[in-house]
Amino acid sequence: MPAAGEGNLFADESFPKAAHHELQNTQLRANLRHATHSIRDKRLRVVGELPDWESLRNAGEAIKNQAMARLDERLEEFEKNFTARGGIIHWARDAAEANQIVTDLIKQTGSTEVVKVKSMATQEIGLNEHLETQGIAAFETDLAELIVQLDHDKPSHILVPAIHKNRTEVRDIFLREMPDVDPNLTNEPAKLAEASRKHLRKKFLSTKVAISGANFALADTGTLGVVESEGNGRMCLTLPETLITVMGIEKVLPSWQDIEVFMQLLPRSSTGERMNPYTSLWTGVTENDGPQNVHLVLMDNGRTRALSDRFGRSALNCIRCSACMNVCPVYERTGGHAYGSTYPGPIGAILSPLLTGIEAEENNSLPYASSLCGACFDACPVKINIPEILVHLRGEDVDSQRGKKLLPTQMDLLMKGGSWALGKGRNLDLLEKGLPLGKLAAGRDKKIKRLPGIAAGWTASRDIPAPPSKSFRDWWKSEKEGK
Ligand code: SF4
Numbered sequence: 001m002p003a004a005g006e007g008n009l010f011a012d013e014s015f016p017k018a019a020h021h022e023l024q025n026t027q028l029r030a031n032l033r034h035a036t037h038s039i040r041d042k043r044l045r046v047v048g049e050l051p052d053w054e055s056l057r058n059a060g061e062a063i064k065n066q067a068m069a070r071l072d073e074r075l076e077e078f079e080k081n082f083t084a085r086g087g088i089i090h091w092a093r094d095a096a097e098a099n100q101i102v103t104d105l106i107k108q109t110g111s112t113e114v115v116k117v118k119s120m121a122t123q124e125i126g127l128n129e130h131l132e133t134q135g136i137a138a139f140e141t142d143l144a145e146l147i148v149q150l151d152h153d154k155p156s157h158i159l160v161p162a163i164h165k166n167r168t169e170v171r172d173i174f175l176r177e178m179p180d181v182d183p184n185l186t187n188e189p190a191k192l193a194e195a196s197r198k199h200l201r202k203k204f205l206s207t208k209v210a211i212s213g214a215n216f217a218l219a220d221t222g223t224l225g226v227v228e229s230e231g232n233g234r235m236c237l238t239l240p241e242t243l244i245t246v247m248g249i250e251k252v253l254p255s256w257q258d259i260e261v262f263m264q265l266l267p268r269s270s271t272g273e274r275m276n277p278y279t280s281l282w283t284g285v286t287e288n289d290g291p292q293n294v295h296l297v298l299m300d301n302g303r304t305r306a307l308s309d310r311f312g313r314s315a316l317n318c319i320r321c322s323a324c325m326n327v328c329p330v331y332e333r334t335g336g337h338a339y340g341s342t343y344p345g346p347i348g349a350i351l352s353p354l355l356t357g358i359e360a361e362e363n364n365s366l367p368y369a370s371s372l373c374g375a376c377f378d379a380c381p382v383k384i385n386i387p388e389i390l391v392h393l394r395g396e397d398v399d400s401q402r403g404k405k406l407l408p409t410q411m412d413l414l415m416k417g418g419s420w421a422l423g424k425g426r427n428l429d430l431l432e433k434g435l436p437l438g439k440l441a442a443g444r445d446k447k448i449k450r451l452p453g454i455a456a457g458w459t460a461s462r463d464i465p466a467p468p469s470k471s472f473r474d475w476w477k478s479e480k481e482g483k
Helices: 015-023 026-048 053-069 071-084 095-109 120-124 127-133 143-150 167-177 189-206 232-238 256-270 303-307 313-317 323-327 329-334 345-356 375-379 386-401 410-423 425-432 435-442 453-459 472-482
Strands: 088-092 113-116 137-140 209-212 216-218 223-228 242-248 278-282 293-299
Touching: 015 329, 026 256, 026 323, 026 329, 053 071, 053 256, 053 313, 071 088, 071 216, 071 293, 088 095, 095 127, 095 209, 095 242, 095 293, 113 189, 113 232, 120 127, 120 242, 127 137, 137 143, 143 167, 143 189, 167 189, 189 232, 209 232, 216 256, 223 232, 223 256, 232 278, 303 313, 303 345, 313 345, 313 386, 323 345, 323 375, 329 345, 345 375, 345 386, 375 386, 410 425, 410 453, 425 472
Parallel strands: 088 293, 113 137, 113 209, 209 242, 242 293
Antiparallel strands: 216 223, 223 278
16 A cells, blocks of 8 residues: 655544534634635636536546546656756655755755745645744745734635635734734725735745745646736746745646646636636746746655545545535535644545545544535536545445454444344334334424434434334235225
8 A cells, every 4th residue: 555645634633523613613604604605606607607617627527537547657757848948856755755855955045934835735744834943934925825824823725725714803913913014904905915915025025945836737848837816926936046846746737738628627616717817837947037946846645545546536636726615514614624634625525534544543534524415526627526435435434443443333233233124124024013112212292302322413403203103014014905
């Protein structure tokens, strides 16, 4: 089995426990509801404009499947083309190796500060925290990432990391954490954006090293691409002398032509825009134009392991648009922190256990964090069948628990009883003889209000109507005999 992923992929506590705390936060729920509903409405409007949306989804899925089926060849092709144009590739097996490579590269420049473009890969490996231990300060330049960093908080959404904070909370963070901020700062979005621009501008102009992620890598040209909304990414990708990109190996696409499909799918699915404001593409080094030292850290960190799971591997097709989060009824109520890992929401519920292995106790409750309503599958631009993978992972979890326990659990006994009862009509007949007992337990109001053991969870929020005095089959028999 290939090595498991490390870094910020693990929950601190099980999903039900974490969700329980998060649900107490009514402000968080109100913020989330407002934000997810407005993004999802925008998405529906712009998706509805395209008559060939379903064909685009099919194309996106097919391109990703093709890339994954020959991932080794695509990666080698990308390496050849990226290197031929002056870029330098570094291979990292896991989070620790990736962090070490980036640290060494920064130290070689003599710099102790870096500016960062928003990147899930660097969050996954905990790069900022690692750099801090090495005496290197990392400055997030995406507005939402900056808010989260200044508040010493964790992102809770792939695309809108500060989705759990409202404007007033953001203003308070800026007043508290930004030196030189206007003490009369209001919570108007334009004023907040202006404050962050002033705060970051000096960093853009003076910092010699930038760190980025990448939305895709194109194998046939050796090109990397970043899609963003604020222009901070463009500044980081063009102004510093050294550019270090950290990217998961699954981001490689076969050809330049493929971005035609993804540049239609991604902006519409993520921010609900026809086209995102900034798309930066770079191919190695261009003399006297942009960074002259261009590095790419290609990271596995559990991806080969996920690829070896023939049911789960399509999770690697994810383009991190976050559409699945914005439509998920569970995410809307609990928010992203309840998932523990860098990857929240429906995609996080499958990706984190696939990267770390379902045996990782911290993540084995994630596949249950879903009602299996299927909204995520309908919204996904690359048609990842998230509900199917959730069910598959639940099965893997049950299998992995087998043999760990000395005594059968209540669930084991319940399932065994169910299998016995439903295995033969005779057995079911026998069980149905106990129906009058159920009636007795229901009492006068004809409702069973409390069941014992694990079934108590079911009756905690609902009653069971008293069973009828005879089963359907007995009733059917007596009807026929009566005729
Ligand atoms: S799983 Fe699909 S919908 Fe969810 S973030 Fe990934 S690409 Fe977007």
